[in-house]
Amino acid sequence: MTKNEKLQEFFDFTNEDLEENRQGRVSEDQLALVKIKLQNEITAIVFVFVVLGFIALVISFGNSQNSAAFQKTLFTTLAAGVMAAIYILFRYAYKSDYSLSSIEGKANFVWVEEQVKYNGIYRTTRRLKLHIKDRSFDVKKDLLEIIDQGDHCRFYYTNGGDIVSVECLNNN
Numbered sequence: 001m002t003k004n005e006k007l008q009e010f011f012d013f014t015n016e017d018l019e020e021n022r023q024g025r026v027s028e029d030q031l032a033l034v035k036i037k038l039q040n041e042i043t044a045i046v047f048v049f050v051v052l053g054f055i056a057l058v059i060s061f062g063n064s065q066n067s068a069a070f071q072k073t074l075f076t077t078l079a080a081g082v083m084a085a086i087y088i089l090f091r092y093a094y095k096s097d098y099s100l101s102s103i104e105g106k107a108n109f110v111w112v113e114e115q116v117k118y119n120g121i122y123r124t125t126r127r128l129k130l131h132i133k134d135r136s137f138d139v140k141k142d143l144l145e146i147i148d149q150g151d152h153c154r155f156y157y158t159n160g161g162d163i164v165s166v167e168c169l170n171n172n
Contacts, residue, residue: 006146013165021156030164049084097159104154105132
């Protein structure tokens, strides 16, 4: 299997999709996949906030004997709900830009480490970024099994940041 065939499988696109991308368009199948991905992401975010809201409400009703604590917890829950709604709206507005862009250049994979605080304890998390010229993408480490550091590739992506197809131009 060639590198480009592996990329087709990895990013789930066809030759017809790639030809549409070369013409500057996102294919209908790609558009459907990107929309499903966005919907799943928003559903997960909503689920987390609903669970946190439920927990906060349980705590607030447990404090209902103490009027000040009840009001504080209820206000915090409502404020978190409003912030979640605003975050989801901004996330949706950004990710739902389905216009197509492309970038061509040498693949530069970089591991990014961040200190994230969990329950008062800092932990180091790592995520893989792919840099092509001045653009970067969060990618899965499995992509390292297909694209080598320095490979010359062309990436087609939505302006919401979703890669829809890739072609390696190294002739392998």
